[in-house]
Amino acid sequence: xxxxxxxxxxxxxxxxxxxxxxxxxxxxxxxxxxxxxxxxxxxxxxxxxxxxxxxxxxxxxxxxxxxxxxxxxxxxxxxxxxxxxxxxxxxxxxxxxxxxxxxxxxxxxxxxxxxxxxxxxxxxxxxxxxxxxxxxxxxxxxxxxxxxxxxxxxxxx
Amino acid sequence: xxxxxxxxxxxxxxxxxxxxxxxxxxxxxxxxxxxxxxxxxxxxxxxxxxxxxxxxxxxxxxxxxxxxxxxxxxxxxxxxxxxxxxxxxxxxxxxxxxxxxxxxxxxxxxxxxxxxxxxxxxxxxxxxxxxxxxxxxxxxxxxxxxxxxxxxxxxxxxxxxxxxxxxxxxxxxxxxxxxxxxxxxxxxxxxxxxxxxxxxxxxxxxxxxxxxxxxxxxxxxxxxxxxxxxxxxxxxxxxxxxxxxxxxxxxxxxxxxxxxxxxxxxxxxxxxxxxxxxxxxxxxxxxxxxxxxxxxxxxxxxxxxxxxxxxxxxxxxxxxxxxxxxxxxxxxxxxxxxxxxxxxxxxxxxxxxxxxxxxxxxxxxxxxxxxxxxxxxxxxxxxxxxxxxxxxxxxxxxxxxxxxxxxxxxxxxxxxxxxxxxxxxxxxxxxxxxxxxxxxxxxxxxxxxxxxxxxxxxxxxxxxxxxxxxxxxxxxxxxxxxxxxxxxxxxxxxxxxxxxxxxxxxxxxxxxxxxxxxxxxxxxxxxxxxxxxxxxxxxxxxxxxxxxxxxxxxxxxxxxxxxxxxxxxxxxxxxxxxxxxxxxxxxxxxxxxxxxxxxxxxxxxxxxxxxxxxxxxxxxxxxxxxxxxxxxxxxxxxxxxxxxxxxxxxxxxxxxxxxxxxxxxxxxxxxxxxxxxxxxxxxxxxxxxxxxxxxxxxxxxxxxxxxxxxxxxxxxxxxxxxxxxxxxxxxxxxxxxxxxxxxxxxxxxxxxxxxxxxxxxxxxxxxxxxxxxxxxxxxxxxxxxxxxxxxxxxxxxxxxxxxxxxxxxxxxxxxxxxx
Numbered sequence: 006x007x008x009x010x011x012x013x014x015x016x017x018x019x020x021x022x023x024x025x026x027x028x029x030x031x032x033x034x035x036x037x038x039x040x041x042x043x044x045x046x047x048x049x050x051x052x053x054x055x056x057x058x059x060x061x062x063x064x065x066x067x068x069x070x071x072x073x074x075x076x077x078x079x080x081x082x083x084x085x086x087x088x089x090x091x092x093x094x095x096x097x098x099x100x101x102x103x104x105x106x107x108x109x110x111x112x113x114x115x116x117x118x119x120x121x122x123x124x125x126x127x128x129x130x131x132x133x134x135x136x137x138x139x140x141x142x143x144x145x146x147x148x149x150x151x152x153x154x155x156x157x158x159x160x161x162x
Numbered sequence: 163x164x165x166x167x168x169x170x171x172x173x174x175x176x177x178x179x180x181x182x183x184x185x186x187x188x189x190x191x192x193x194x195x196x197x198x199x200x201x202x203x204x205x206x207x208x209x210x211x212x213x214x215x216x217x218x219x220x221x222x223x224x225x226x227x228x229x230x231x232x233x234x235x236x237x238x239x240x241x242x243x244x245x246x247x248x249x250x251x252x253x254x255x256x257x258x259x260x261x262x263x264x265x266x267x268x269x270x271x272x273x274x275x276x277x278x279x280x281x282x283x284x285x286x287x288x289x290x291x292x293x294x295x296x297x298x299x300x301x302x303x304x305x306x307x308x309x310x311x312x313x314x315x316x317x318x319x320x321x322x323x324x325x326x327x328x329x330x331x332x333x334x335x336x337x338x339x340x341x342x343x344x345x346x347x348x349x350x351x352x353x354x355x356x357x358x359x360x361x362x363x364x365x366x367x368x369x370x371x372x373x374x375x376x377x378x379x380x381x382x383x384x385x386x387x388x389x390x391x392x393x394x395x396x397x398x399x400x401x402x403x404x405x406x407x408x409x410x411x412x413x414x415x416x417x418x419x420x421x422x423x424x425x426x427x428x429x430x431x432x433x434x435x436x437x438x439x440x441x442x443x444x445x446x447x448x449x450x451x452x453x454x455x456x457x458x459x460x461x462x463x464x465x466x467x468x469x470x471x472x473x474x475x476x477x478x479x480x481x482x483x484x485x486x487x488x489x490x491x492x493x494x495x496x497x498x499x500x501x502x503x504x505x506x507x508x509x510x511x512x513x514x515x516x517x518x519x520x521x522x523x524x525x526x527x528x529x530x531x532x533x534x535x536x537x538x539x540x541x542x543x544x545x546x547x548x549x550x551x552x553x554x555x556x557x558x559x560x561x562x563x564x565x566x567x568x569x570x571x572x573x574x575x576x577x578x579x580x581x582x583x584x585x586x587x588x589x590x591x592x593x594x595x596x597x598x599x600x601x602x603x604x605x606x607x608x609x610x611x612x613x614x615x616x617x618x619x620x621x622x623x624x625x626x627x628x629x630x631x632x633x634x635x636x637x638x639x640x641x642x643x644x645x646x647x648x649x650x651x652x653x654x655x656x657x658x659x660x661x662x663x664x665x666x667x668x669x670x671x672x673x674x675x676x677x678x679x680x681x682x683x684x685x686x687x688x689x690x691x692x693x694x695x696x697x698x699x700x701x702x703x704x705x706x707x708x709x710x711x712x713x714x715x716x717x718x719x720x721x722x723x724x725x726x727x728x729x730x731x732x733x734x735x736x737x738x739x740x741x742x743x744x745x746x747x748x749x750x751x752x753x754x755x756x757x758x759x760x761x762x763x764x765x766x767x768x769x770x771x772x773x774x775x776x777x778x779x780x781x782x783x784x785x786x787x788x789x790x791x792x793x794x795x796x797x798x799x800x801x802x803x804x805x806x807x808x809x810x811x812x813x814x815x816x817x818x819x820x821x822x823x824x825x826x827x828x829x830x831x832x833x834x835x836x837x838x839x840x841x842x843x844x845x846x847x848x849x850x851x852x853x854x855x856x857x858x859x860x861x862x863x864x865x866x867x868x869x870x871x872x873x874x875x876x877x878x879x880x881x882x883x884x885x886x887x888x889x890x891x892x893x894x895x896x897x898x899x900x901x902x903x904x905x906x907x908x909x910x911x912x913x914x915x916x917x918x919x920x921x922x923x924x925x926x927x928x929x930x931x932x933x934x935x936x937x938x939x940x941x942x943x944x945x946x947x948x949x950x951x952x953x954x955x956x957x958x959x960x961x962x963x964x965x966x967x968x969x970x971x972x973x974x975x976x977x978x979x980x981x
Contacts (some may be wrong), residue, residue: 086405
C-alpha cells in the first residue's frame, strides 16, 4: 500500500497515512485530486478505480470514505478486507465508532492503524492481538501520567 | 503564561468556526501561542502542543516549526511524549529534510529499550518513513530484533526489514540468516510478515528466489493447515481462517512456482483444493479465489487446473457484486492471449458486461471483447459492439471505433458487410474516428469493384439524412464523384435502386459546399467530386458555373482548385476525360507502415503505391495542380514537393526514364524534382501531349510480400536513403495471423556477392498472435552495380511450444528498389 486517506463526504481530511516519501505539496495535490475523483463516483459504481499508475480501493462507511492506493500486483479484494478490518478495530476500541470519534481522537486512530499496518502491510492478522497491544500501550501512557498529577495535587509540582 | 489549552478543546473551538477566515484566525492565534510555548522550552506541555499542531496540520496549515519539537519528544523518557513524538515525526518529517537524520540516534536507543511498546514505536517509525541513510545505520538493530523470540517485536522487525530492503537493496543479504526458521513460527502475525519479507526478497533477487524455492513444501503445509483446521476465533473472517495469510502465501507460491516445473507441481494439489473448497458467498472468499486464479495462471500448472481457474473467473462474471466482476474482467484480459479458447466460452457474459453502468467495467469489457473477436463470431460480436458504440461515453467512442475498424478489416465475412459496418460507425460516431479512416475506407471501397453501385447509393442516402459528420461526408462526396454515373443510372443490385437525377446529386454536393457544417477539407472534397462528375454527367454547364464561382472563394485551397478546374474546362478540355477517369484498384500497404504517404488533408485521397502502367490519373486533384504548374499555366512556382511528400527522387527518376532525351543527370537523383520542370518546360509539354504520364510524380517503391506461410507474413517496405541513392532501406514487417504468439523470432537474410547487407536490430522477438502487432526490422542493402536484388531469408521462431525454421528466396523485388 502506498497511502491511505480518510475523508468526509464534504472532502475534509480526517486521517492521512503515507508509506511513500513525498513532499508536502505533492501530498496535498494528490489528496485534493483523489478526494475529488472519489467523491464524484456514483453509489452503484465499483470500489476500484485506476488513477495515475495506481489502483485505488475505496469504501464508504457512514459519512467517511476510506481510500487506499495499492500497487499493480496487490490484491484489490483483500485490500477491501483490510479496510474493513481497520473499521472493525476502530469500532471495537471506540464502541460503535462514528466520525466524531475519529475527529476528536485522531491520534488514537493513528495509533490503532500503526498497530495494524506497518510500512503499508498488515503486521497482525488477529483482531484480538491488535486491540490488546493498544490497550497495554494506553495503560503505559496512563501510568506515565498519574505520578505527575499526584504530585500536583499535594502541591509539589 | 497560562497552561496551553487541551487538544480536545482546541478541536471543539475550531469546529465552531463558521467561515474559513474565522478558522484561519483561530489557528493563527493558537499557532502563535504554541510557538511561544516552544520557545520557552516547556517540557510539560510540549506533548499537548505538538498534538494540537498535528491536528492543524491535518486541516492543511503549515506546521514545520514543530519538527524539532517532535525530535525532543522522541528523546523524552515519557511514553506519552514518545508516542506523540513518533507520530509527529511520521506526519511532519520526511527524508527530504536533513532534520530527520537527528532521529537516528533516538531510534537506535529506542530499538533497544526495555519496554517492548517503545521498541514497537521506533520499529514502526523506521519502517514507515526511514530514509536510506537511517536504514543503513539501523539495519543491524533490525536484524537483531528479527531473531528475537518476542513475536510482538519479531513481526514488526520483519516488516521493518522489508522497508530497509526497499530503500537499500544491497542490505538484503544481511537478513538472510535470520529468515531461516521464520516459517516455523506459530504466531500468525509473524508468519504473515515473514511471508511478506520472503516475497520482497524473492521479487528482488533471482538468487534468493532459487534459494527459497525449497520452502514450497512448508508453505503448502501451512496453507493446508489453514484450510483444514477448524474454526479459530482469533483469525476467523466470515468462516475463513486468516484470509490475509492465505492470500500472502498464495502470492509467494506464485512467485516461487513461476517458470519452475517442480515447484509448480508441488503446489497443484493445494491450489485445486483452495479453488474448490473456498466459500464464495462473501468478498473474503472471493479474495482468496482471485489470488488463487492469479497464481494458477502464472505458474506451470496443468491444463485442468487452468480450465478450473478460467471457470472461476467465469463464475465471477456472473456475480452480483460489481467489484468481483471488475476483477474477473481484469484477470481475463491478462489471460486471453494464452488461454484464448477457454475465455471464448464466456464470451456472452463478457459482452453483457458492455451494458454495465460502471465505467471501469465497461472499458474492461470493451477491451476484452475486441480481444475475443475472431472469424467465427464476428457478426454477432460486431452487432453488440456497434450497439455499444451507439450508447457509450464519448471517451470510449474513439477507441471503440478504431477497434471496430481493425476487427472488421481482419475478419469481415463479406465486402458488403464490411462496408455496411464502416458506414454504421461513421454515421453513429463519425466525429470520433481517426483521421486515417477516411483514406482507408476510400481504398476499401475502390477495391470492392462489385459494390460500387451499392456503396454510392447508401452513401448518398446517408448524406440526405445528415451532413454533419465530416468523415462520412468526405467519403460520400468522394464516392459520388467517382461513381455518380452508377448512382444516376440506378444500377444497384444489392438493394432497391433509388431514382436520382443528376441535378439532385449536384444539389446535394453544392449543398455541402455552402453548408456551415462543412469543414474546408470537406468542401475541397465536394468541389473535386463535382468536377469529376463533369465527365460522368451530362449537365456540364451547371458544373462549369459552380466551378467558376469558387474561383473567387476566400478559401485559398478552394480557390486554387476552382481556378485550375476552370482552366481545365477552358484550355485543356481535351485532357479532361483522361484526367478525371475512374480510379484504379489501389494496392493496400501495411497499415501504418513507415512509407505510408500521410496526406492528412483531403487533397489526395489515398495512398498511391501502384506505379505500374497507370495511364490514368491516380490523383486527379493534385495531379491537375502539378500538371498545370508544369505547363506554366500559372505563375506559381511548381513545387511538386508540397503535394508529394515522399520520393521526389524516384519521381524524378520516373519522369526522366519516360522522357528519355532530357539532358539531366541520369539515374534517380535526390535533387528535387522541381528543377526538372523549371528548366525544361517545353520538353515536358511535348512529352505530355504524346504520353499521358502524370502518374508517379508521387510514386513510391511499392511494398511487397516476401513470405507468407503458416500464418507468418513478412512484408518489405522500401525507402531510398537520401545521401546515397545506391542504398535501399528495407523495413520488414512480420505479422502473425495464427492463434499463438511466435516467440524467439529471428529473421536472417543473405544477398548475392555484389551486394552488401546490414541488418539492424529488430523491434522485438515476439510476433504476437492474431495480427495484434508486428515485429519490424530495418535492412540496408548497398547495390552499387544496380543489379537485380535477390535475397535468401531464414526464419526461426517458436510456435506453440515447438521450434520452427524455414528458408525462402525472395525474388519479386520491384524494379524501383534496385534501379
